[in-house]
Amino acid sequence: MTKQRMHLGEILFKAGLVEKQALINAIKTAKSSNKRLGQVLLDLGLINEDMLAKAIAKQFGLKYVNLDDVTIPPDATKIVPEDLIKRHNILPLSVNNGRLTLVISDPMDLDMMDSVRLRLNKELEYHVANPKKIRAYIETSLEDKADVQSKDDAWKNVKDTIEGIKHSVDITVAELAERAQASGDANEGPIIRLVNLIIDTAYHMRASDIHIEPMADRVRIRYRVDGVCLEKDNIPKNMQAPLVTRFKILSGMDIAEKRLPQDGRIKRMIAGSDIDFRVSSLPGVHGPSVVLRILRPDAVNIGIESLGFEQDNYEMFQQIIKRPNGIFLVTGPTGSGKTTTLYAALQELNKPDKKIITAEDPVEYMFAGMNQCQVKEEIGLKFDLILRAMLRQAPNIILVGEIRDHEVANIAIQAALTGHLVFSTLHTNDACSAITRLIDMGVKPFLVASSIQAIMAQRLIRVICKKCKAVDENPNPQHLRLLGIDPAETKKRPVYKGLGCPACHNTGYKGRLAIFEMVEMNNELRELAYKRAATGELRMVAKASGMRTLAEDGVLKVFKGISTPQEVSSTAQIEGVITE
Numbered sequence: 001m002t003k004q005r006m007h008l009g010e011i012l013f014k015a016g017l018v019e020k021q022a023l024i025n026a027i028k029t030a031k032s033s034n035k036r037l038g039q040v041l042l043d044l045g046l047i048n049e050d051m052l053a054k055a056i057a058k059q060f061g062l063k064y065v066n067l068d069d070v071t072i073p074p075d076a077t078k079i080v081p082e083d084l085i086k087r088h089n090i091l092p093l094s095v096n097n098g099r100l101t102l103v104i105s106d107p108m109d110l111d112m113m114d115s116v117r118l119r120l121n122k123e124l125e126y127h128v129a130n131p132k133k134i135r136a137y138i139e140t141s142l143e144d145k146a147d148v149q150s151k152d153d154a155w156k157n158v159k160d161t162i163e164g165i166k167h168s169v170d171i172t173v174a175e176l177a178e179r180a181q182a183s184g185d186a187n188e189g190p191i192i193r194l195v196n197l198i199i200d201t202a203y204h205m206r207a208s209d210i211h212i213e214p215m216a217d218r219v220r221i222r223y224r225v226d227g228v229c230l231e232k233d234n235i236p237k238n239m240q241a242p243l244v245t246r247f248k249i250l251s252g253m254d255i256a257e258k259r260l261p262q263d264g265r266i267k268r269m270i271a272g273s274d275i276d277f278r279v280s281s282l283p284g285v286h287g288p289s290v291v292l293r294i295l296r297p298d299a300v301n302i303g304i305e306s307l308g309f310e311q312d313n314y315e316m317f318q319q320i321i322k323r324p325n326g327i328f329l330v331t332g333p334t335g336s337g338k339t340t341t342l343y344a345a346l347q348e349l350n351k352p353d354k355k356i357i358t359a360e361d362p363v364e365y366m367f368a369g370m371n372q373c374q375v376k377e378e379i380g381l382k383f384d385l386i387l388r389a390m391l392r393q394a395p396n397i398i399l400v401g402e403i404r405d406h407e408v409a410n411i412a413i414q415a416a417l418t419g420h421l422v423f424s425t426l427h428t429n430d431a432c433s434a435i436t437r438l439i440d441m442g443v444k445p446f447l448v449a450s451s452i453q454a455i456m457a458q459r460l461i462r463v464i465c466k467k468c469k470a471v472d473e474n475p476n477p478q479h480l481r482l483l484g485i486d487p488a489e490t491k492k493r494p495v496y497k498g499l500g501c502p503a504c505h506n507t508g509y510k511g512r513l514a515i516f517e518m519v520e521m522n523n524e525l526r527e528l529a530y531k532r533a534a535t536g537e538l539r540m541v542a543k544a545s546g547m548r549t550l551a552e553d554g555v556l557k558v559f560k561g562i563s564t565p566q567e568v569s570s571t572a573q574i575e576g577v578i579t580e
Contacts, residue, residue, distance in 0.1 A: 008037050011055045018046050032355070033369055043368040049130045053105065057128035060107040065093070067103070067133040083249045084119060088112040089134050089267075099123045105131035135269050139196075191242045194235075195250070199277070199292070201232070203270050205505065208294055212247065214240050214287035226462045226512050227335060230505060240287050247290050251279035259283055266292070273297060278364065295364050304344045307337075308513035310556060313548070316518060317456070321345045321423075326453035327416045329403075331428040337460045337514050338425045339364070342399060345423060346370065349397055358399035359386040375401070387411040391418075400424040406442040413443060416451040430550070431457040431519040432538040435529050449521075449529040457517040459550055459571045461563045462509035468501035469561070479565040483555050483572075496561045513562065515553040515572060520545075 009027060012018045018026070018041065030040045038052045047055075050066075057064035072091050073079065079092040079100065090112070091103040100122045104112070107126060117124055198221060202210045207223035214220075219235040235243065248255045251264025266277040276295040281288045309317060320328055328345075330338045343365065346356055350369050361375035361383070371393070373386050383400060384407045390398055391411075402425050403409045416422045428434050434455045438448050471494045477487050498508025519525070519542045528538055543549070554568030 049132050053130045063127045065103050065127045065129045067129050067137050087252050101125045103127050103129045191246050195246045210292040212290040313516050313518050320454045325419050327422045327451050329426050329434050329455045331426045331434050331457045342423050354396045356397045357390045357395040360401040383408045397421045409441050409443045413447050413451040431455040431517045433535050436535050445530050449526040452521050454520045458514045460512045461567050461571050463511040465498040465504035465510040467503045468499040470499050472497040479569045482569040493559050497564050515550050517550045519547050
């Protein structure tokens with residue numbers, strides 16, 4: 001009879017690593033959140049990665065390997081191709097009598113095992129190690145031990161150049177590209193280091209996106225920092241193909257497919273943190289454009305108090321998100337911080353006594369204690385189908401990533417009317433437009449009027465760099481006029497600007513905050529919604545009820561010295577044109 005495998009919790013408990021009650025609570029959390037027990041224990045801080053790896057090795061009867069004490073063969077990529085090592089986070093340890101020993105982190109990843117076995121056509125043996133140490137070993141040892149010695153003299157200082165990126169982002173990617181070009185080997189070490197430098201540069205610049213854009217005679221590299229694209233480097237045209245191929249390999253795309261758009265993901269450890277990159281490839285006239293969205297774990301863990309609320313809006317927001325039912329909508333264009341705001345609200349509400357389910361497209365950030373569902377339209381798993389299934393899961397709080405059509409809107413409203421608190425987003429220019437937009441979608445006016453609790457529009461404005469902040473003696477009068485500020489008022493209450501310095505890459509801004517326009521539904525607004533009133537009429541009543549517009553919220557931040565009149569007037573929803 002086959003010996004029954006011990007449960008992971010049993011192994012950890014018998015080893016004295018986890019107390020009984022803590023283990024019971026973790027098992028309940030794992031079942032409710034549909035997560036593995038090991039991940040829940042890590043999230044709760046009850047064990048560390050090494051403890052988990054040892055327990056998993058024991059559970060599956062495999063040997064545990066401490067990568068701090070072993071040396072991977074320098075020619076590892078000759079044993080296992082580098083794309084397999086990167087994609088599956090594995091390391092080849094040795095080959096004995098045709099049997100290949102692999103260091104892995106997840107013995108239950110059968111897809112990985114099948115993929116490697118079919119690709120290598122070898123008999124495999126597995127050892128288990130800490131996944132973070134595997135990733136770190138891949139990123140340092142294997143790449144740093146590449147055959148740099150045989151390159152031209154121009155490559156002698158490449159490693160020092162790459163390490164220096166941790167201290168200065170002024171080193172140019174173009175310089176490294178020239179060295180890679182001079183080495184005459186665009187497919188090995190040089191291109192690896194070039195890609196690593198591009199990614200590290202973006203991280204240390206606090207960029208949200210990396211844009212690799214082929215042009216007629218060059219490849220342009222741009223980084224989006226605080227919402228603005230900064231062109232930093234240009235790469236020779238003949239480096240385009242190996243550069244794009246490298247990004248495709250890292251993100252698991254099909255390198256042979258050049259005609260269709262593709263999506264992928266890269267996971268990379270930088271400065272001790274696991275950073276995810278969402279990668280998109282789009283065919284173009286001059287070659288495929290590649291964009292990497294950097295998903296920083298700390299980007300959505302900033303807390304409600306750090307979003308940029310004024311005190312009155314902060315108190316209203318706290319009251320609204322703690323209501324038992326109804327819909328709370330956040331509106332604004334793409335990139336206005338809607339998702340960050342909703343995640344901050346959910347984290348505030350994420351308690352053991354609340355069940356939270358989300359439907360997202362895509363799920364970018366994972367949170368312990370929430371049930372997150374990924375939309376997959378290619379198999380028919382759409383927002384409406386997920387929403388219907390959600391309601392059978394008895395949730396307290398529901399997040400719908402976006403209300404896109406009549407069907408999703410109707411289901412969300414029905415959920416709100418049957419005792420659920422629903423959060424969602426809508427693409428409208430201001431708060432009051434959300435009411436007319438839902439009615440235009442085909443939702444009955446009385447349902448809109450009765451279900452919506454509040455609507456909040458928002459935009460992100462850049463914050464003046466603290467290191468080069470100075471009084472603006474001559475603010476642009478047109479920017480002041482657009483914000484309704486009398487130029488004479490700036491003599492009594494100064495406005496500020498950033499002069500530009502290395503800390504802010506000479507932009508004068510560093511970081512962003514949101515400006516808000518919050519409307520809490522009252523009887524008068526509900527009556528107007530029921531009567532299908534125009535947006536202008538709704539807006540007038542909302543302002544009379546105390547709503548502060550985006551521009552007015554921005555003006556408060558201008559006089560507090562947080563941002564500039566130019567930034568607020570160009571970002572807020574203002575009727576007017578700058579002519580100069």
